[in-house]
Amino acid sequence: xxxIKAIIADDEEQLRSYLKSRLLEVWPxxxxxxxxxxxxxxxxxxxxxxxxxxxxxIRMPGLSGMEVAKKIAGTCRIVFITAYDQxxxxxxxxxxxDYLLKPVTRERLERTAKRLKEQIAASTEPPLDxxxxxxxxxxxxxxxxxxxxxxxxxxxxxxxxxxxPVDEVYYFKASDKYTMVITKEGESLIRKPIKDLADELDxxxxxxxxxxxIVNAACISKVSRSLTGRSIIRLKDLPETLTVSRSYxxxxxxx
Amino acid sequence: xxxxxILIDRKRVLxxxxxxxxxxxxxxxxxxxxKFGSGIFINFIxxxxxxxxxxxxxxxxxxxxxxxxxxxxxxxxILAMIIGSVVGTLLGMAATGANISIFVDxxxxxxxxxxxxxxxxxxxxxxxxxRERISRTEILIQEERIKRLTSxxxxxxxxLRLLQAQIEPHFLFNTLSNILSLLDTDLKKGQNMLMxxxxxxxxxxxxxxxxxxxxxxxxxxxxxxxxxxxxxxxDRLSYKIDIPDSMKDIPFPPMLLQPLxxxxxxxxxxxxxxxxxxxxxxxxxxxxxxxxxxxxxxGLYKGGGSGLGLSNIKERLKSLYGDKGQLxxxxxxxxxxxxxxxxxxxxxQGNHSR
Numbered sequence: 001x002x003x004i005k006a007i008i009a010d011d012e013e014q015l016r017s018y019l020k021s022r023l024l025e026v027w028p029x030x031x032x033x034x035x036x037x038x039x040x041x042x043x044x045x046x047x048x049x050x051x052x053x054x055x056x057x058i059r060m061p062g063l064s065g066m067e068v069a070k071k072i073a074g075t076c077r078i079v080f081i082t083a084y085d086q087x088x089x090x091x092x093x094x095x096x097x098d099y100l101l102k103p104v105t106r107e108r109l110e111r112t113a114k115r116l117k118e119q120i121a122a123s124t125e126p127p128l129d130x131x132x133x134x135x136x137x138x139x140x141x142x143x144x145x146x147x148x149x150x151x152x153x154x155x156x157x158x159x160x161x162x163x164x165p166v167d168e169v170y171y172f173k174a175s176d177k178y179t180m181v182i183t184k185e186g187e188s189l190i191r192k193p194i195k196d197l198a199d200e201l202d203x204x205x206x207x208x209x210x211x212x213x214i215v216n217a218a219c220i221s222k223v224s225r226s227l228t229g230r231s232i233i234r235l236k237d238l239p240e241t242l243t244v245s246r247s248y249x250x251x252x253x254x255x
Numbered sequence: 256x257x258x259x260x261i262l263i264d265r266k267r268v269l270x271x272x273x274x275x276x277x278x279x280x281x282x283x284x285x286x287x288x289x290k291f292g293s294g295i296f297i298n299f300i301x302x303x304x305x306x307x308x309x310x311x312x313x314x315x316x317x318x319x320x321x322x323x324x325x326x327x328x329x330x331x332x333i334l335a336m337i338i339g340s341v342v343g344t345l346l347g348m349a350a351t352g353a354n355i356s357i358f359v360d361x362x363x364x365x366x367x368x369x370x371x372x373x374x375x376x377x378x379x380x381x382x383x384x385x386r387e388r389i390s391r392t393e394i395l396i397q398e399e400r401i402k403r404l405t406s407x408x409x410x411x412x413x414x415l416r417l418l419q420a421q422i423e424p425h426f427l428f429n430t431l432s433n434i435l436s437l438l439d440t441d442l443k444k445g446q447n448m449l450m451x452x453x454x455x456x457x458x459x460x461x462x463x464x465x466x467x468x469x470x471x472x473x474x475x476x477x478x479x480x481x482x483x484x485x486x487x488x489x490d491r492l493s494y495k496i497d498i499p500d501s502m503k504d505i506p507f508p509p510m511l512l513q514p515l516x517x518x519x520x521x522x523x524x525x526x527x528x529x530x531x532x533x534x535x536x537x538x539x540x541x542x543x544x545x546x547x548x549x550x551x552x553x554g555l556y557k558g559g560g561s562g563l564g565l566s567n568i569k570e571r572l573k574s575l576y577g578d579k580g581q582l583x584x585x586x587x588x589x590x591x592x593x594x595x596x597x598x599x600x601x602x603x604q605g606n607h608s609r
Binding site: 085101167 | 528
């Protein structure tokens with residue numbers, strides 16, 4: 001019978017060796033042909049040995065285990081490893097994806113080994129739509145964690161560059177080619193036109209109320225309508241009011 | 256504190272007119288019932304003219320004087336009512352084509368109409384303003400309640416997050432897995448790591464119940480934490496701690512520094528293939544304690560949120576020190592991030608005099 005080859009990818013040396021020795025206990029015939037310390041090394045090993053099974057830690061520097069899985073889907077069977085990732089584990093359960101929890105227990109490893117052996121013996125092909133499933137999982141998990149929107153504003157302060165979380169910005173105001181960033185602490189200028197900023201900020205949190213003004217919705221304390229029909233915005237903690245220009249009034253229509 | 260003026264917006268203006276028109280109708284019916292004036296139709300027109308004019312004048316006076324405080328505003332409103340009543344009566348006369356003789360016939364002189372206008376005008380204006388005041392007080396009470404509830408919620412959340420931060424499951428399970436493995440391969444190393452973990456858990460768990468600890472204790476715990484990571488990440492991690500001995504027994508809030516060290520590793524160095532260094536520095540200068548945690552990691556992690564930990568630290572600094580305590584984030588050179596905590600400190604409170 002043809003020998004079954006596997007690789008192990010985890011950034012922590014101890015965890016690789018632990019998994020390796022436990023695996024060999026429950027599955028002595030398994031050939032572990034390589035160990036990778038990061039996603040890229042895992043890909044290189046795949047290329048080199050064409051293994052039947054890849055054990056991939058999810059959190060790895062460079063490429064994550066999921067990213068590696070997406071690239072090699074269809075070429076081998078994948079078992080994910082994670083120390084604790086509630087959402088990922090839930091998602092794996094739903095998609096019937098193999099996974100191991102660190103520290104791996106003998107029982108669990110035996111079960112996984114048995115299933116892998118059966119699948120390989122029946123020579124069923126590794127599922128081709130795996131990459132699609134993983135891709136979907138990744139985007140779901142990504143959504144849960146963070147958005148792709150701008151999170152930080154970099155502001156020059158003396159000779160250092162300070163980082164301000166966008167959530168702390170009250171509003172942005174266009175100033176020629178630059179943009180004024182107004183926070184509770186004061187104002188600072190950044191070298192980015194407000195037009196570009198508008199594209200990078202989360203439109204659910206940052207509302208453009210004027211050609212030259214983007215306001216943090218969380219910092220609005222009150223919106224009122226003036227006698228001329230304009231919406232006037234009052235901000236928390238700051239004395240100034242902002243006027244919504246006509247073309248953006250629809251934002252506040254239902255208020 | 257200055258009282259916020261009542262806002263006048265379009266919705267409120269329309270509402271006022273609507274209510275006024277309603278009251279006017281009631282008044283017209285009421286007066287007709289008393290056999291006052293010249294029939295329901297004429298009375299209705301007069302009531303509307305006078306009422307709506309008073310309403311407009313009062314609103315205009317209120318609008319222009321909304322920021323003026325003191326007695327000027329009520330006086331202006333009374334004046335507006337009187338003028339409104341006179342103008343309204345004249346308007347009513349113009350609208351009905353009636354001249355003053357109607358009233359003369361019926362023994363209703365001009366001045367009576369005006370006075371009735373003022374009488375009802377006062378009642379309605381008073382009604383509006385007191386209602387406004389009541390609703391405004393209600394809003395204030397509501398806002399206070401929301402504020403209180405929010406701050407209570409925040410405290411609970413902070414405590415929860417503190418607890419979670421100390422025993423972050425990912426950290427715990429990975430560390431335990433490492434220890435398990437070391438028990439096979441390097442017993443001594445495994446034991447040491449277990450001791451570090453115990454030390455870390457004990458100090459951090461103890462701290463939930465204490466309001467302050469010392470910089471020295473905090474650093475000792477961070478030492479254990481970093482030591483654990485040095486075993487786990489091997490040559491990918493190095494660290495140095497540079498805190499003058501004189502600072503070590505200065506009181507300091509617990510779990511402010513540790514999350515920053517955790518961030519440096521989790522978001523800065525762990526994702527970096529070649530790893531890097533964490534350096535912790537402290538100095539005391541001119542009544543300010545400054546603690547700096549710098550890493551040479553990947554820097555601003557892409558798409559990484561502004562970090563639960565960071566806003567948590569900011570909130571705690573704010574509640575402990577007001578505007579005097581701050582967390583500053585900077586780019587580290589040549590790579591990575593630098594987090595700086597600055598808090599006020601007075602020498603004598605630490606018994607440092609030699």
